Amino acid sequence: MKEEGRCGVCFVFVLCEPCIVSPFKRVFLKGEKGRDKKAQEKTTERRALHTFSLSLPDHRIDPDILLNDYIEKEVKYLGQLTSVPGYLNPSSRTEVLQLIDNARKSHQLAGQLTSEQDAVVSLSAYNVKLVWRDGEDIILRVPIHDIAAVSYIRDDSLHLVVLKTAQEAGVSPCPSTCPDLSKSMTLGSLSESGAVLVEVCCLLVLAVDNKAAAEELCLLLSQVFQIVYTESTIDFLDRAIFDGATTPTRHLSLYSDDSSSKVDVKEAFEAEASTFSFQGSLEAGDNSPSPSSTPASPQTKTASEGELSTTATELLQDYMTTLRTKLSSHEIQQFATLLHEYRNGASIHEFCINLRQLYGDSRKFLLLGLRPFIPEKDSQHFENFLETIGVKDGRGIITDSFGRYRRTASSASDSTTNGNGAVRGDGDVGGSDERLAPSEGDEWDRMISDISNDIEALGVSMDQEGVTP
Amino acid sequence: MTMEEMKNEAETTSMVSMTLYAVMYPVFNEVKSFSSLAGSEVRSLFGQAEKENPGLTQDIIMKILEKKKVEVNFTESLLRMAADDVEEYMIDRSEQEFQDLNDKARALKHILSKIPDEINDRVRFLQTIKDIASAIKELLDTVNTVFRKYQYQNRRALEHQKKEFVKYSKSFSDTLKTYFKDGKAINVFVSANRLIHQTNLILQTFKTVA
Numbered sequence: 001m002k003e004e005g006r007c008g009v010c011f012v013f014v015l016c017e018p019c020i021v022s023p024f025k026r027v028f029l030k031g032e033k034g035r036d037k038k039a040q041e042k043t044t045e046r047r048a049l050h051t052f053s054l055s056l057p058d059h060r061i062d063p064d065i066l067l068n069d070y071i072e073k074e075v076k077y078l079g080q081l082t083s084v085p086g087y088l089n090p091s092s093r094t095e096v097l098q099l100i101d102n103a104r105k106s107h108q109l110a111g112q113l114t115s116e117q118d119a120v121v122s123l124s125a126y127n128v129k130l131v132w133r134d135g136e137d138i139i140l141r142v143p144i145h146d147i148a149a150v151s152y153i154r155d156d157s158l159h160l161v162v163l164k165t166a167q168e169a170g171v172s173p174c175p176s177t178c179p180d181l182s183k184s185m186t187l188g189s190l191s192e193s194g195a196v197l198v199e200v201c202c203l204l205v206l207a208v209d210n211k212a213a214a215e216e217l218c219l220l221l222s223q224v225f226q227i228v229y230t231e232s233t234i235d236f237l238d239r240a241i242f243d244g245a246t247t248p249t250r251h252l253s254l255y256s257d258d259s260s261s262k263v264d265v266k267e268a269f270e271a272e273a274s275t276f277s278f279q280g281s282l283e284a285g286d287n288s289p290s291p292s293s294t295p296a297s298p299q300t301k302t303a304s305e306g307e308l309s310t311t312a313t314e315l316l317q318d319y320m321t322t323l324r325t326k327l328s329s330h331e332i333q334q335f336a337t338l339l340h341e342y343r344n345g346a347s348i349h350e351f352c353i354n355l356r357q358l359y360g361d362s363r364k365f366l367l368l369g370l371r372p373f374i375p376e377k378d379s380q381h382f383e384n385f386l387e388t389i390g391v392k393d394g395r396g397i398i399t400d401s402f403g404r405y406r407r408t409a410s411s412a413s414d415s416t417t418n419g420n421g422a423v424r425g426d427g428d429v430g431g432s433d434e435r436l437a438p439s440e441g442d443e444w445d446r447m448i449s450d451i452s453n454d455i456e457a458l459g460v461s462m463d464q465e466g467v468t469p
Numbered sequence: 470m471t472m473e474e475m476k477n478e479a480e481t482t483s484m485v486s487m488t489l490y491a492v493m494y495p496v497f498n499e500v501k502s503f504s505s506l507a508g509s510e511v512r513s514l515f516g517q518a519e520k521e522n523p524g525l526t527q528d529i530i531m532k533i534l535e536k537k538k539v540e541v542n543f544t545e546s547l548l549r550m551a552a553d554d555v556e557e558y559m560i561d562r563s564e565q566e567f568q569d570l571n572d573k574a575r576a577l578k579h580i581l582s583k584i585p586d587e588i589n590d591r592v593r594f595l596q597t598i599k600d601i602a603s604a605i606k607e608l609l610d611t612v613n614t615v616f617r618k619y620q621y622q623n624r625r626a627l628e629h630q631k632k633e634f635v636k637y638s639k640s641f642s643d644t645l646k647t648y649f650k651d652g653k654a655i656n657v658f659v660s661a662n663r664l665i666h667q668t669n670l671i672l673q674t675f676k677t678v679a
Contacts, residue, residue, distance in 0.1 A: 226591060230649050233595045233602075237642050240602035244609025245635040 046133060049074065049120065059219040063125075063227050070124040073217055075161070076117040076207040077130055077139055079109040082167055086199035090149035090164045097155060100162075100205060109205055113158075121206065123220055125227050128163070130204075140204070144228045148201060150221045152214045159214045163204040163221075239365050242322075246371065319369045326363055334358055348378035352385040364389055485524035487666050489515060490558075491551045493526055544658045545585045551665045552582035558672040566618055569611045570675060574668045577604040581661045588654050598645065605638050612671065623678045630674040637667045 049072040054061055065071060081103050089095055103109040110117050118133035128147065130139040146166040153160045208214045323332055335358060342351040352367075359366050367386060374382045493515055501508025519526050534541060554575060560567045580600045587597040612631055616624070637660075644660035647653075 229595055230591075233598050234642060234646055234649075237598055237602040237605075237645070238639075240606040241609075241635060241638045241642060244606045244613075245631075245638075 050122075054216065054220075059216045059223075061220065061223060063223070066123065066125045066224055066227055070122050071220065072120050072122050073208075073213070073220070074133065075119050075121050075130075075217070076110075076113050077119040077132075078113075078117060078160075078205040078207055079103070080140065081108060081203040081205065083200045084164075084167075084203050086201045088164065088201065088203075090151045090162070093153055096151060096153055096162055096203070099203065100160070103205075113207060117207070119206075121217070123224060125224055125231075128221070130206075142204065144224060147221070147225075150218055152218050154211065154214075159208050159210055161206045161208060161214050161217050163206070165202045165204055167200050167202045235365065239368065243368055246369065322366065322369060326366060331358060348374070348381045349385075352382065356385075356389060484663055484666050485527055486519050487551065487662060488527040488530055488547065489519045490555045490669075491547055491553070492530055494555060495550070495553060542655070542658075544655060544662065548658045548662050548665070549582055549585055551662060552578045555669060558669045558676065560672055560676045566611065566615045567675070570608075570615060570672065573604065573608040573611045574672050577601070577608050577668055578665050580604050581665050584657060584661050585654075588657065601641075608668070608671075609635070615675065627674055627678055630671050634664075634667045634671050637664050640664075 050070060051072055052061060052065060061071065078100075081099060084099060088099070100109060104111050115133075119139060120131050120133055120136075122129040122131070125144065127141050127143045129141045131137060132139060142163065142165050147163055148166065149164040151160075151162045151164070153162060206217075208217060323335070327335065335355070338346075338351060338354050338358065342348070355367060355370075356364060367389075371379075371382065371386075494512070497508050497512040497515070499508075500511060515526060531543065534543070552575075554571075559571055562568075580597065583597060584594075587593045609631070612627075616627070641660045641664050644656050648657050
């Protein structure tokens with residue numbers, strides 16, 4: 001039997017089995033047959049994808065899978081185009097294909113599709129992750145909020161799925177599609193010369209086997225967007241309500257100049273704090289001590305319900321409720337530890353940084369709820385910190401993406417300067433012209449201690465109940 | 470007016486009476502255009518009857534619809550009609566803060582009344598929710614501004630009303646969360662109606678106390 005290898009070498013094969021195999025065969029094992037064998041070996045070695053059956057016709061997936069799990073699909077990764085003008089219309093087949101064609105000609109994108117482009121796209125409510133099919137090396141990861149659009153383009157037998165995403169450096173004077181501008185020009189000189197600066201984006205170009213696969217991928221991404229932006233929108237609503245409700249007109253202990261009402265507020269606040277802690281203890285079935293005050297008497301509670309300001313009760317109850325729903329028991333205890341450290345002398349800066357780390361990006365709005373509890377001396381730093389992380393006045397991802405709320409907020413809240421020259425927004429707690437007298441500072445100390453104790457008790461009671469978020 | 474009286478007033482002007490001012494007041498205004506006396510009289514009579522028997526107007530409307538075999542989603546229709554200004558609830562003080570209060574309340578009611586038109590398109594509905602969020606925040610900010618600027622003896626009554634408004638705002642948010650799971654729009658309409666009613670009560674409270 002004689003077989004010509006595709007490399008053109010002619011060699012003698014085994015005449016009958018089992019006979020001695022020609023060494024040339026082992027050395028010159030090339031050609032299509034060899035490639036096929038390698039590809040076959042590769043396929044059999046590849047792991048199964050983490051996937052789920054989807055309800056037709058709209059490929060519905062259980063939202064919990066996207067929130068708490070992920071789904072994988074096989075694609076071919078052609079490449080990523082950067083510095084694409086942001087005004088690119090992702091719905092325009094002509095525009096997108098023109099870019100892709102140019103990129104393929106200049107070898108920025110893969111020309112021929114082979115198994116070398118095989119990749120796996122992993123979708124969840126947090127990001128789109130691309131890894132090579134073989135070896136699983138990560139290619140890139142795009143957070144969902146960085147994805148502007150997803151397009152499906154059928155170009156003859158090619159089924160392209162193109163993701164328009166944000167680019168790290170958002171503005172470029174010299175997009176790759178505008179070669180006329182001299183690359184030696186600096187940003188400044190370009191501005192001075194009147195050149196137009198354009199926002200740029202990236203195009204992530206994938207190919208799939210067929211129309212059905214492309215539609216499936218697009219619909220999955222659509223569901224991801226729905227989940228993420230629905231959740232974010234509701235969070236935005238909650239933050240707006242919380243912020244509007246938790247912006248007291250004055251310092252909590254200064255609702256009225258009438259000293260008797262100050263005392264009422266103090267008693268009522270104690271009553272609410274102790275009641276909450278008492279209830280927490282009952283649920284836990286333990287004997288964890290309530291804070292310094294005793295459980296409220298019915299008369300005090302009844303009297304205080306009417307007298308307590310909206311904000312004091314709302315703040316405490318809301319913040320406790322929010323902590324329960326947003327943090328795990330371990331995280332609540334961590335929060336309590338941080339609060340305790342802050343109360344015992346840790347700097348406001350450290351407190352803010354640690355809290356930010358604890359909450360992460362998705363829960364950073366929880367920091368807003370702490371606003372009324374930050375003493376006057378630290379409130380300016382706290383407000384500045386909120387602004388740097390983009391949660392002041394309820395800002396966050398949604399407001400950055402859509403912008404509208406930011407404009408509304410800035411039009412509604414004119415900055416005022418306090419006595420120290422620092423700028424603060426409208427409605428902030430503890431205005432400069434309402435500095436605490438020492439006795440009122442003590443009042444704050446005690447209230448913060450009460451809250452710390454309550455939060456610690458909350459963490460303990462959740463542990464004992466075995467509650468997990 | 471004491472806080473107790475305010476509470477009673479609010480309870481009397483309960484949610485069921487929304488039909489009176491949202492549905493019937495525009496009708497009485499039309500009657501008024503023909504006969505001022507008749508319009509005023511029938512408005513007064515209905516008001517009195519509703520006060521004595523909360524929900525009476527709604528029952529009458531439902532019976533009329535039933536009799537005429539008109540198939541209409543009453544809650545949805547009420548929501549669409551609830552954006553109009555109600556004279557009784559508008560604050561007639563000229564100071565900017567009070568005019569802002571009127572404006573912000575009107576803006577919020579207007580957006581809420583658009584929910585039936587937007588709820589079936591997810592993208593548009595999410596934008597509507599963001600608009601509602603902004604409107605709620607603006608209204609509360611304006612309330613806080615009035616608190617800061619003006620000293621009221623009956624401040625607690627105002628704070629109570631603000632607290633109620635916040636409570637119903639949160640309830641609206643919770644209803645939306647449930648809606649995105651179960652798809653039952655009617656609950657969103659009910660919650661939106663309640664929020665509109667609370668918005669009117671805030672205006673009424675400020676009108677009475679200020």
